[in-house]
Amino acid sequence: MTASAVSLAEIVESAVASQRGRIGPLLPVLHAIQDTLDYIPSDAVPMIASALNLSRAEVHGVMTFYHDFRSTPSGEHVVHLCRAEACQAAGARELERHARESLGVGFGETTADGLVTLEPVYCLGNCACSPSILIDDEIHARVSPARFDELVELLREEG
Amino acid sequence: MGVKVFVPRDATACALGADAVAEGIRAKAAAHGIDVEVVRNGSRGAFWLEPLVEVDGGGERLGYGPVGVADLDSLFEAGFPGNADHPLALGPVTGVDWLASQQRLTFTRAGWTDPLSLDDYRRLDGFAGLERALGLTPQEIVDEIKESGLRGRGGAAFPTGIKWQTALDAPGDRKFIVCNADEGDSGTFADRLLMEADPYQLIEGMIIAGLAVGAREGFIYLRSEYPHCKQVLTEALARAESAGYLGDDIRGSESAFHIELRIGAGNYICGEETSLLDSLEGKRGLVRFKPPLPAIEGLLGLPTVINNVLTLAAVSTVLAEGPAHYRDFGSGRSRGTLTVQLAGNVKRGGVVEIPFGATLRDLVEGYGGGTASGRPVRAVQVGGPLGGYLPEALWDTPLDYEALAEAGGMLGHGGVVVFDDTVDLRQQARFAMEFCAIESCGKCTPCRVGSVRGTEIIDRLIAGQDRERNLQVLEDLCDTMVEGSLCAMGGLTPFPVRTALKHFPEDFQ
Numbered sequence: 129m130t131a132s133a134v135s136l137a138e139i140v141e142s143a144v145a146s147q148r149g150r151i152g153p154l155l156p157v158l159h160a161i162q163d164t165l166d167y168i169p170s171d172a173v174p175m176i177a178s179a180l181n182l183s184r185a186e187v188h189g190v191m192t193f194y195h196d197f198r199s200t201p202s203g204e205h206v207v208h209l210c211r212a213e214a215c216q217a218a219g220a221r222e223l224e225r226h227a228r229e230s231l232g233v234g235f236g237e238t239t240a241d242g243l244v245t246l247e248p249v250y251c252l253g254n255c256a257c258s259p260s261i262l263i264d265d266e267i268h269a270r271v272s273p274a275r276f277d278e279l280v281e282l283l284r285e286e287g
Numbered sequence: 288m289g290v291k292v293f294v295p296r297d298a299t300a301c302a303l304g305a306d307a308v309a310e311g312i313r314a315k316a317a318a319h320g321i322d323v324e325v326v327r328n329g330s331r332g333a334f335w336l337e338p339l340v341e342v343d344g345g346g347e348r349l350g351y352g353p354v355g356v357a358d359l360d361s362l363f364e365a366g367f368p369g370n371a372d373h374p375l376a377l378g379p380v381t382g383v384d385w386l387a388s389q390q391r392l393t394f395t396r397a398g399w400t401d402p403l404s405l406d407d408y409r410r411l412d413g414f415a416g417l418e419r420a421l422g423l424t425p426q427e428i429v430d431e432i433k434e435s436g437l438r439g440r441g442g443a444a445f446p447t448g449i450k451w452q453t454a455l456d457a458p459g460d461r462k463f464i465v466c467n468a469d470e471g472d473s474g475t476f477a478d479r480l481l482m483e484a485d486p487y488q489l490i491e492g493m494i495i496a497g498l499a500v501g502a503r504e505g506f507i508y509l510r511s512e513y514p515h516c517k518q519v520l521t522e523a524l525a526r527a528e529s530a531g532y533l534g535d536d537i538r539g540s541e542s543a544f545h546i547e548l549r550i551g552a553g554n555y556i557c558g559e560e561t562s563l564l565d566s567l568e569g570k571r572g573l574v575r576f577k578p579p580l581p582a583i584e585g586l587l588g589l590p591t592v593i594n595n596v597l598t599l600a601a602v603s604t605v606l607a608e609g610p611a612h613y614r615d616f617g618s619g620r621s622r623g624t625l626t627v628q629l630a631g632n633v634k635r636g637g638v639v640e641i642p643f644g645a646t647l648r649d650l651v652e653g654y655g656g657g658t659a660s661g662r663p664v665r666a667v668q669v670g671g672p673l674g675g676y677l678p679e680a681l682w683d684t685p686l687d688y689e690a691l692a693e694a695g696g697m698l699g700h701g702g703v704v705v706f707d708d709t710v711d712l713r714q715q716a717r718f719a720m721e722f723c724a725i726e727s728c729g730k731c732t733p734c735r736v737g738s739v740r741g742t743e744i745i746d747r748l749i750a751g752q753d754r755e756r757n758l759q760v761l762e763d764l765c766d767t768m769v770e771g772s773l774c775a776m777g778g779l780t781p782f783p784v785r786t787a788l789k790h791f792p793e794d795f796q
Contacts (some may be wrong), residue, residue: 150547151567151568151569151586151587152566152568152570153569154570155549155550155551155552155566156550158552159511159550159552180569186570189571190569190570190571193554193571193572194551194552194553194554194571194572195552195553195554196511196552196553197552208512212473212474212672212722213474213631213668213672213704213718214473214630214631214702214704215631216631216715216718217630217631217632217704217705217706217707217710218631218632218659221714249512250471250473250672250722250725250726251471251473251474251475251512252298252512252513253298253299253470253475253479253512253513253516254298254299254302254476255473255474255476255630255631255636255702255704256299256334256335256476256628256629256630256633257299257302257303257334257335257337257636258630258632262512262514265514266301266302267298267299267301267302267514269299270303
């Protein structure tokens with residue numbers, strides 16, 4: 129067994145242990161693994177399945193059903209751009225075009241320098257001050273294309 | 288003790304820079320040698336004024352807003368945190384008309400205090416409902432809820448008392464209370480505000496629900512898109528447990544109740560109650576057939592009460608003040624207060640709690656002050672992504688469940704999204720289908736496949752191909768989705784599409 133496989137097994141084990149005793153622990157387990165690793169490697173699927181007494185198909189089915197779970201690593205930062213109606217009313221369609229063009233990526237893709245993964249989101253509950261984006265865990269309100277560029281520039285400076 | 292300065296910790300306030308404002312106030316006060324205590328309170332829901340900074344001025348709360356970091360120098364120069372003569376000064380917040388003219392029942396505590404302070408919650412009559420409930424029998428609690436006329440605030444408006452009675456009467460020793468905090472409708476954020484500004488009210492309501500139906504286990508299913516809310520609830524649940532409001536022996540009553548916070552994973556459909564239950568069980572969030580009703584066979588096949596955040600919060604008010612107090616608000620069969628959220632292209636957006644019966648025009652023009660862009664309002668979408676697009680001719684309809692339904696609208700969870708005259712209703716209709724295609728759980732073919740076909744048909748309409756035929760196919764497709772889908776996702780997606788076609792035909796020429 130390689131070193132990384134051992135540590136993956138440990139991560140899965142500790143994620144499962146932290147959720148022991150819960151009803152339907154699969155979602156919390158997947159969240160815990162993704163919180164630690166930033167994604168859920170395909171090698172983790174059989175381990176999760178065996179630890180929770182599920183089939184691999186069940187784990188795969190759940191992972192792929194939910195938008196949040198990734199099977200490949202993201203960029204350094206994840207930018208969720210709200211595409212829902214309230215944001216559309218305040219300019220989100222234009223912001224989306226701008227984001228795609230300025231970053232040179234589509235949804236679900238990562239910029240060439242690995243800085244940003246762009247994801248769609250349908251409502252951040254910030255609809256009185258639209259358009260909204262979520263950068264990692266931080267929401268930003270009234271994001272114009274120019275403001276979007278500033279925020280991305282800040283991420284670039286952070287490195 | 289320094290002067291108390293309040294800067295909200297709410298997600299929208301933070302999205303507008305409240306953290307930096309709070310830090311800035313601390314630093315500037317220190318530089319000026321002024322002793323201040325910065326309290327991170329909840330928001331009042333007047334999001335257009337955020338960050339709304341308040342100063343405790345001896346019984347009165349003096350407001351300033353919206354405050355940016357760049358305003359701090361001039362504020363301190365004008366005498367802040369003393370009574371500052373400044374363009375951002377609003378005077379006493381209780382005098383701000385946008386707030387003062389509301390009738391706050393569920394949001395009465397929002398914004399006054401640190402949302403996590405149990406002392407503050409108790410001081411503002413918190414847990415009075417629970418104290419009363421502990422002295423009542425389960426049937427007496429259910430009877431009070433029935434008498435209050437409380438209906439589900441998630442969108443379906445089902446009478447809460449009847450749901451609870453069903454769960455109470457269901458045989459079995461193990462039952463559940465599930466709070467649906469998967470507030471996925473675009474243009475809605477009242478659940479979020481309640482949970483971030485007054486989380487104990489929800490917790491109290493859930494404990495009362497548990498006592499009423501004999502459930503000892505509760506879940507809050509919160510959407511993952513609300514990271515601030517997750518923080519507040521995690522801490523609030525921990526504090527409620529330490530203080531003995533949750534656990535095996537609630538306040539010495541020998542009744543047990545536990546709440547687990549469960550985080551969703553980004554799917555709109557999990558706000559549908561049966562899909563939510565599957566998700567809680569660790570499965571794909573597929574919609575279930577009804578019957579059996581969740582109140583009889585819900586989580587793990589056991590009796591389960593599923594209520595929306597605002598419904599459970601209102602329960603604390605009903606029990607604290609008595610059912611008559613709650614019932615006396617409202618009109619027709621819509622009792623209590625109406626919570627709407629003004630969103631989208633609106634000048635003064637936020638949470639508005641008013642008596643049922645106000646019109647859409649009162650809201651959009653009165654509270655909302657028209658569009659943020661300054662252009663004329665053209666369409667208003669009421670009730671989330673499955674709600675209709677309403678033209679000006681319908682804005683005088685009173686906003687209650689029945690009147691709006693009669694006019695061909697839907698109140699839903701009370702989201703009101705304002706669009707100006709640059710909106711293209713073809714694109715909005717297309718998006719309704721696209722959203723359904725992205726978020727359909729996949730169980731019913733008319734929803735899963737119909738939404739994809741719907742997007743394609745509208746694309747052909749936009750391209751000007753074979754107009755009459757494509758309109759006919761779209762109509763047929765909408766009928767199939769309405770008739771052939773188990774839940775509101777497929778069943779109501781045609782609603783925004785059809786209202787766009789009906790009320791804004793010029794966009795489809």
